[in-house]
Amino acid sequence: MHLESDPDRLLPVDPRTREIARELYRQTAELPILSPHGHVDPGLLLDDEAFADPTELLLRHDHYVTRLLHASGIALNELAVPDRTGAAPTADPRTAWRRFCENWHLFAGTASGYWLHHQFAALFGLTEQPDAANADALYDRISAMLTAPSFRPRALFDAFGIEFLATTDDPLDDLAVHRALAADPAFAGRVAPTFRPDAYLNPAHPDFTANIERLAAWSGSAADDYDGYLAALEARRAHFVTHGAVSADHGVLQPLTVDLGPDEASALFSRAVRGRLGDIEAAVFQGHMLLESARMSVEDGLVMTVHAGVLRNHSTATFETFGPDTGHDIPLRTGYAEALRPLLQRYGNADDFHLVLFTVDETSFSREIAPLAGFYQSLYIGAPWWFLDAPDAILRFRAAVTETAGFYRGSGFVDDTRAFLSIPARHDMARRLDASFLARLVAEGRLDAPMAGRIARDLVDALPRKAFKL
Template structure:
């Protein structure tokens, strides 16, 4: 069985959102609710959809104001709501494989399971660094703001741990003029680098300097979140005029978008020069529930997929640098309709382009099956970027990689049965898709 050949391979997690201070400080996690529910919008969005208010789940409250046992009981009493969802699979895996719990979660078993998890979290074996070793995580990348000093990464690197904790350069707050506090962040960027970010040349120099800071701390990639992908190259005079408008508050939404579209190509050109892999996560409209966004802030489970036009949207960027094999551009989409129609043919042509795995709403056994069925015939296997778990939930990392490996094995066995290739090729592809593709794509 192919799955058995890849099940226990080390985990490479080249893109995710865990908190670096967990690993630099290595403190015990506080309680089961804070670990499994409060920070995970995959979990609480389902509960919210059934009328359970976020206040009841401790969202937006300081830890001392929460009742973690009551929050956990809400999950347990509504466990049936998660049937059919990948969240159920990840949490089942966590309870069974990580905590050794065999009872089914329910209102009746809630307190006993809570106590078992709480007792485990108090032990050294469940400290963050011990879990990295136990899960077999060799590389773990976080996602970090461009202005982050990366002190947590430096402290972890100095601790001599086996796992490599890598930052990822996320410049949205200084790249997208529509971002909250963008002008203030530009001032901070200039002060941090000694560059005049009111000039296009100084802006470029400041971004290059921050990228080098990240590279010095081990970064291999950048990441960019975009609701609707558009890239257009502008002359310096036009870009400078837009920068002036944005910094002085005179830019309308169209001007802000135009500058951002241009700066994405600037980022790609910098990646050609410094070797950072560029990730584009396109197609999510953020914070569509205005009441939740106003009260609780971002990441409240109301981010919803948008349709994308990758052929037109990436045209400016790819025609500027897409023929250069020094660039690796990894594309992620929430619009599954573009897999076979656009992204697979594009990845099967452009030397710079690789396809990221199913993301967010499609990070599931069925999502992986649909993805592989739609992209392989046109892109092949070797234009894929493998798997990254893209999670902020540490306990779900092994569950997600196990899900990917099972789905890959099932797909390859189907291909063998159909006579497309034999067992030797399938074994090589299984190894490639489990670890090799991510290792190559992210230059690990």
């Protein structure tokens, strides 16, 4: 069995519609990549060091991959995932790679399997499906290629055609890496930080009190001073804006917004810092701070993105041993219309405020998010995210939102990835699928070809530039 990539992959099977889709894809295939939300470590580009080995590059940090292997009975430490004690994993990188190759069939039909297939064929020229017999040979071939200057992170950044890449950063990060990248004449790319304040807004977060104390120490205010707390968050946001940030990202269990008076908010904050809030009060305070964050975005111009509906760290034992982001976050049913009404009442039509909503509950696309985006000028539909950034789910997304909100109330594709090498595969996938969706509308007489071409190009370029103020 071979890995060569079909040039018509993901395009319609019907010959007439496929021909239309080919032309639409051709118009977008070489456009630059705009990646306005993701989790790539900016130090990767600053240090520009060779990748250590295939396991470090393609397996260990990709929880899309490790979670399926874990579900099939392979322990995470057998996949070179380190535990929180700092002890070495039970498997060395080559052994972990063998386990992955032995179980390559598990990824058939999955989005991660599609992306890996693309990477293996397009970047490494592999023509064999991974398996137990060829695992070592593939490991050695990829390892040899990783020593080449063309496989250094900066060279790949240029080869991928990335014009803009956003990272995700702690509010108290000094952003020295971003500053150094921006000042480096040898690096022409644009890499921007993203303000991610969840652990400073949610009293239920285990590090909330410690983070508030650190923030207060930085600002010189008392830890329980609510006005000082707000001022410190605003100052940190300004620091990010100065360093090129375009957005502030909020990961919440539910997108609740609550409008509290200053005295009530101050009282809740004082108790939150002391760890004296119950679950309901903690959710209310976080909801109030989501509304306050919208106010701050209206004032400082940062795009507000909300990623809602994921129950983090579902497996307590796995979290305690291996930490977060190790494959056991689970989607939940999520509601937006009622939860966001206080925010939208205030800022839904505010000039220059941009709110991008992401969900992993795809029933909410047609039920709530598209109708909201079809009225409120500040609200944009976030691209299919996490469990939904997959071929069939993306086509379902387009069908769910387009008839209500059209094509121009969306964010454009957002890869939201930690896996640097998967960025071009993910964006290419989205471009092919949008070409397929538009081709069907042309074939059905619902769009003409010139309009479909304009939309295809705008989905890749104009929409993300507008939504994220690029």
